[in-house]
Amino acid sequence: MSGTSARLAGPVEIVGTGLIGTSIALACRRAGLEVLLTDRDPDHVRTATGLGAGRPRTDDDEPQLVVVAVPPDALGKAIRDALDTAGPETVVTDVGSVKAAPLDAVAGHPAVSRYVGSHPMAGTEHSGPLTANAELFDGRPWAVTPGPDATASAARLVEALVVLCGAVPVRLSPYEHDRAVARTSHVPHLMASLVAGTLAGAPADHLALSGTGVRDVTRVAGGDPRLYSQIIGGNAAAVAALLTEVRERLDLALEAIAGDDRAGLESLLAYGQAGTRAIPGKHGAAPQEMAAVRVALPDQPGGLARLFADAGASGVNIEDVRIDHDPGRPVGQVEIDVVADRAEELRVALESKGWVTHR
Amino acid sequence: MSGTSARLAGPVEIVGTGLIGTSIALACRRAGLEVLLTDRDPDHVRTATGLGAGRPRTDDDEPQLVVVAVPPDALGKAIRDALDTAGPETVVTDVGSVKAAPLDAVAGHPAVSRYVGSHPMAGTEHSGPLTANAELFDGRPWAVTPGPDATASAARLVEALVVLCGAVPVRLSPYEHDRAVARTSHVPHLMASLVAGTLAGAPADHLALSGTGVRDVTRVAGGDPRLYSQIIGGNAAAVAALLTEVRERLDLALEAIAGDDRAGLESLLAYGQAGTRAIPGKHGAAPQEMAAVRVALPDQPGGLARLFADAGASGVNIEDVRIDHDPGRPVGQVEIDVVADRAEELRVALESKGWVTHR
Numbered sequence: 167m168s169g170t171s172a173r174l175a176g177p178v179e180i181v182g183t184g185l186i187g188t189s190i191a192l193a194c195r196r197a198g199l200e201v202l203l204t205d206r207d208p209d210h211v212r213t214a215t216g217l218g219a220g221r222p223r224t225d226d227d228e229p230q231l232v233v234v235a236v237p238p239d240a241l242g243k244a245i246r247d248a249l250d251t252a253g254p255e256t257v258v259t260d261v262g263s264v265k266a267a268p269l270d271a272v273a274g275h276p277a278v279s280r281y282v283g284s285h286p287m288a289g290t291e292h293s294g295p296l297t298a299n300a301e302l303f304d305g306r307p308w309a310v311t312p313g314p315d316a317t318a319s320a321a322r323l324v325e326a327l328v329v330l331c332g333a334v335p336v337r338l339s340p341y342e343h344d345r346a347v348a349r350t351s352h353v354p355h356l357m358a359s360l361v362a363g364t365l366a367g368a369p370a371d372h373l374a375l376s377g378t379g380v381r382d383v384t385r386v387a388g389g390d391p392r393l394y395s396q397i398i399g400g401n402a403a404a405v406a407a408l409l410t411e412v413r414e415r416l417d418l419a420l421e422a423i424a425g426d427d428r429a430g431l432e433s434l435l436a437y438g439q440a441g442t443r444a445i446p447g448k449h450g451a452a453p454q455e456m457a458a459v460r461v462a463l464p465d466q467p468g469g470l471a472r473l474f475a476d477a478g479a480s481g482v483n484i485e486d487v488r489i490d491h492d493p494g495r496p497v498g499q500v501e502i503d504v505v506a507d508r509a510e511e512l513r514v515a516l517e518s519k520g521w522v523t524h525r
Numbered sequence: 526m527s528g529t530s531a532r533l534a535g536p537v538e539i540v541g542t543g544l545i546g547t548s549i550a551l552a553c554r555r556a557g558l559e560v561l562l563t564d565r566d567p568d569h570v571r572t573a574t575g576l577g578a579g580r581p582r583t584d585d586d587e588p589q590l591v592v593v594a595v596p597p598d599a600l601g602k603a604i605r606d607a608l609d610t611a612g613p614e615t616v617v618t619d620v621g622s623v624k625a626a627p628l629d630a631v632a633g634h635p636a637v638s639r640y641v642g643s644h645p646m647a648g649t650e651h652s653g654p655l656t657a658n659a660e661l662f663d664g665r666p667w668a669v670t671p672g673p674d675a676t677a678s679a680a681r682l683v684e685a686l687v688v689l690c691g692a693v694p695v696r697l698s699p700y701e702h703d704r705a706v707a708r709t710s711h712v713p714h715l716m717a718s719l720v721a722g723t724l725a726g727a728p729a730d731h732l733a734l735s736g737t738g739v740r741d742v743t744r745v746a747g748g749d750p751r752l753y754s755q756i757i758g759g760n761a762a763a764v765a766a767l768l769t770e771v772r773e774r775l776d777l778a779l780e781a782i783a784g785d786d787r788a789g790l791e792s793l794l795a796y797g798q799a800g801t802r803a804i805p806g807k808h809g810a811a812p813q814e815m816a817a818v819r820v821a822l823p824d825q826p827g828g829l830a831r832l833f834a835d836a837g838a839s840g841v842n843i844e845d846v847r848i849d850h851d852p853g854r855p856v857g858q859v860e861i862d863v864v865a866d867r868a869e870e871l872r873v874a875l876e877s878k879g880w881v882t883h884r
Contacts, residue, residue, distance in 0.1 A: 287736050299883035301821050304858075307734055336733055346731035354720050354742040356778055359797030360771050361716045364708055366800035372705035374695050375666055376804050377646050379745040383713040386738040388801040391794035395787050402782045409779055412719050416772055419715055423761045423768070428754050435750035438718030441725035442747040445735050462660050470846070471837020478830020487829070487846050499663075524658035 172322030174330055176200045179229035181244055183214040186261050186286065187235030188298035191219035193331040196300045202227050206236075214295040228253040231323060234260040238396035242271025249277040257320045259284050259327070263347065264400040265311040265340035278315045282324045283340060285309040285347070286333060301332070308333035311340045341404075348404035353412060355386050355394055356405070362387040378488075457509035458488075458501040462522040473500060473521065480515035482508045531681030533689055535559045538588035540603055542573040545620050545645065546594030547657035550578035552690040555659045561586050565595075573654040587612040590682060593619040597755035601630025608636040616679045618643050618686070622706065623759040624670045624699035637674045641683045642699055644668040644706070645692055660691070667692035670699045700763075707763035712771060714745050714753060715764070721746040816868035817860040821881040832859060832880065839874035841867045 176199035180187045183205045191201045191214060201220025205211045211222050223229075232248045234241065241262045248258045249272065258281045260268055265283045272278050286308040308328040312321040321337075328335040338346065362384040365373065398405055415434065422430035463469055477484060486503035504512055513523045535558035539550045542564040550560045550573060560579025564570045570581050582588075591607045593600065600621045607617045608631065617640045619627055624642045631637050645667040667687040671680040680696075687694040697705065721743040724732065757764055774793065781789035822828055836843060845862035863871055872882045 287734055299819075301858075301881060301883065304821065309734060336730065338730055342728075342730065343734075346728075346734045349723055349727055349731050350735045350739045353723060354739045356775075356794075357716050357720050358738075358742050359794050359800075360774050360778070361713050362797035362800030363774060363793070364712060364767060364771060364800065365803045366796055368708055368800075368803060369701075369705075371695065371697055371701065372708050373803060373805055375646055375668060375702075375705045376709045379717075380709045380713045381804060382741045382744045383717050384797070384801050384804070385741045387794070387797040389794075389798070391791045391798055394794050395791035399782065399785060399787050399790055402785065406779060406782050408723060409775070409782070412723060413772070413775055413779065415719050415722060416715075416768070416775065419719070420765060420768055420772065423758065423765050426758060426761065428758050431758055432750045432754035434722070435715075435718050435746070435748075435753050437725055438721035438743070438746040439748070439750055441718075441721030441723065442743050444724045444727060444732060445740060445743070446732055460658075462663065470843045471833045474830050474833030475837060478834060484829045499660075522660060524660060 172319060172326045174199070174323060174326040175230060177202050177227060177229045178327070179204060179223055179227070179232045179248075180214075180220065181205070181232060181234045181248060182236035183210045183219065183295050184235060185294060185297050186288070186302075187233065188214045188217065188219050188295040189288075189300065189302040190233055190235065190261070190327070190331060192217065192298055192300035193303065194327075195219060197330050199330075202229055210295055214298075217295060217298065219295070219298070229256055231327060232256060232258045233327070234258065234262075237393070238262055238264065238267075238400045241268045241400075245272055245281060246275060249275050249281060252277065252280070256280065257282065257323045259324045261286055262400075263351075263397045265309070265343045266403075267400045269311075269313045269340045278313070279317050280320050281313070282316045282320045283311045283313070283343075284324050284328065285311070285343060286328075286331070288333070303328075303331040303333040306333045307336045309336050309338050309343050309346075311338050311343045313340055344401050344404040345408075348401055348408045352398050352401055352405045353408050355389065356398065356409065357412070358384050359387040457506040458503050459509050459512050459516070460524050461500045461502065461516060463500050470500065473516075476516055476519040476521065477502060477512060479519075480512050482512040482515070531678060531685045533558070533682060533685040534589060536561050536586060536588045537686070538563060538582055538586070538591045538607075539573075539579065540564070540591060540593045540607060541595035542569045542578065542654050543594060544653060544656050545647070545661075546592065547573045547576065547578050547654040548647075548659065548661040549592055549594065549620070549686070549690060551576065551657055551659035552662065553686075554578060556689050558689075561588055569654055573657070576654060576657065578654070578657070588615055590686060591615060591617045592686070593617065593621075596752070597621055597623065597626075597759045600627045604631055604640060605634060608634050608640060611636065611639070615639065616641065616682045618683045620645055621759075622710075622756045624668070624702045625762075626759050628670075628672045628699045637672070638676050639679050640672070641675045641679045642670045642672070642702075643683050643687065644670070644702065645687075645690070647692070662687075662690040662692040665692045666695045668695050668697050668702050668705075670697050670702045672699055703760050703763040704767075707760055707767045711757045711760055711764045712767050714748065715757065715768065716771070717743050718746040816865040817862050818868050818872050818875070819883050820859045820861065820875060822859050829859065832875075835875055835878040835880065836861060836871060839871050841871040841874070 178194045179202040180191045181204045194201045202223035203211045203214050203220045204223050234244045236244045272281050288302050288306045310324050325335045482504050488501040516523050537553045538561040539546045540563045542562050553560045561582035562570045562573050562579045563582050593603045595603045631640050645662050647661050647665045669683050684694045841863050875882050
């Protein structure tokens with residue numbers, strides 16, 4: 167890949183030593199690069215330094231690459247500041263969740279050709295340097311989004327950082343990126359939040375009927391409202407455009423329901439079903455045919471580990487696992503996904519160890 | 526519980542030997558009851574009989590309880606037919622996903638006092654008798670929804686069936702039930718389907734940025750469109766009322782985004798976050814404080830099983846498991862949830878076995 171041809175020798179400056187910034191710092195240190203740390207909060211720099219993520223930056227330092235990893239609303243100014251103070255050769259990137267807004271923020275800056283935005287598809291529900299780890303980006307997509315004024319060598323250097331972090335570079339224009347994440351992240355988050363909102367203050371005997379479905383749909387809505395209001399607000403145009411389309415289809419659903427138009431309702435649902443099949447499968451491969459083996463699990467310490475030890479002894483590779491957590495369920499159910507033509511083999515192996523299984 | 530005082534002695538007739546009907550039949554046989562099988566499709570009856578679910582019903586049989594388990598749009602007629610042909614003491618229930626519509630369908634029937642609707646919160650993505658199992662209902666909530674004309678003894682007999690199947694009876698009026706499932710199942714399904722619809726036909730480089738979030742949000746939208754159009758269409762009033770509320774909040778979200786009203790957007794998201802916390806935790810208990818231990822997993826046969834065997838050896842009980850399936854991720858990540866104050870113990874145990882873990 168082109169990025170690998172640009173030599174990233176360091177030093178790399180990390181501006182903002184939170185989860186993402188410190189994780190990038192640790193990945194750079196893992197590769198032996200010198201890392202300079204900057205944060206508004208000196209405690210964060212001290213913590214990150216203590217984790218072996220690098221050393222505080224001094225005025226004499228001249229980084230080869232600056233990675234700006236600050237909250238969305240602070241991105242534009244932080245990127246401009248980095249371009250102002252950087253050396254004549256220094257390349258600046260950021261890892262913000264939206265890419266058009268920061269590009270607009272640096273429009274007309276004399277060093278705009280040395281700015282290339284990026285966005286790693288990684289993160290956890292945690293934040294702060296203490297939750298950082300060098301493996302956070304292993305194999306993840308990481309969007310690299312050069313603007314029209316960016317030099318090819320600057321883009322290649324950012325792609326070299328992506329590869330160094332173990333991630334997979336995905337080149338997009340800033341505008342395509344923002345349309346993509348509106349679709350794969352921001353609108354899904356908003357819709358999950360709207361569904362979850364219908365549960366707030368709901369009667370307990372309504373919530374008692376909650377199954378795994380509503381849990382899956384609403385899970386992401388548990389994320390930090392302040393952070394996501396900045397992310398979504400920073401991608402207003404793309405989110406509004408897609409959310410308006412969704413609203414039109416929601417109106418169609420309401421019409422179909424009001425008019426008892428089963429065919430119309432079915433076609434809306436079939437369109438959604440087709441959408442679920444468009445998501446790339448594991449490792450980006452075409453979805454492989456899987457089968458679920460269901461196992462009844464007594465809720466006892468070590469039960470799950472015993473089950474997996476027995477499953478492992480069968481020699482059948484486990485592709486995925488789901489554990490049923492319905493309320494009022496004293497006996498759990500575990501679904502083990504395996505390649506379809508190995509499912510019966512796993513079932514027989516588990517039954518022979520005394521597990522109750524079913525299709 | 527009152528239901529346990531009503532003696533269910535059988536015979537139990539199952540009308541409709543699909544996944545749910547045959548699973549109830551198997552649970553009744555497990556308890557030693559005589560089970561009579563009826564289905565429009567004689568092959569289904571033969572298959573269910575072959576599975577040991579019971580025997581075909583004859584005209585001389587007089588069941589104590591009839592369980593109607595046919596598709597939503599066929600429910601009303603099937604329940605009326607059961608009441609017409611049943612003996613003077615026979616109680617009739619159904620297991621449909623909506624409860625007001627079938628009650629309306631039997632309104633004015635001379636035997637309406639012996640009809641009590643119900644709805645087990647169970648099922649898989651599969652259908653047909655071959656996918657049935659007696660454990661399907663273990664510990665699940667199972668709504669029992671007597672109408673105004675139902676006798677107390679009829680309701681108790683249906684509750685006795687619920688308990689016999691290993692499920693947990695939840696008493697609701699038919700109208701409360703339909704409002705509850707609109708909230709916990711039907712509207713979440715529609716919203717997931719609308720999100721999934723935005724992925725149908727999306728550019729590949731957009732879909733390449735799909736993470737675990739959009740997969741969770743859209744998973745239920747993979748369900749059978751025909752079945753769900755019947756379920757949702759059969760609960761039109763409750764779904765339309767709630768979906769209209771959701772649409773109003775979606776309009777608020779659009780206004781907040783268009784007006785760059787970060788505070789308004791944040792309060793909408795905070796409301797959703799509160800909703801995710803309203804869902805009952807495992808076994809209906811108040812959510813316990815959990816911590817996730819993240820482990821890097823090489824994608825090799827048996828790797829997951831080795832991991833769980835090592836985790837089991839630590840003696841720390843595993844509460845939940847998530848496996849990261851992001852596209853382009855050669856190295857997987859497994860998140861193991863344990864009670865928060867045992868997390869460090871598990872981490873140390875796994876590191877000692879050579880696993881790479883992080884918070």
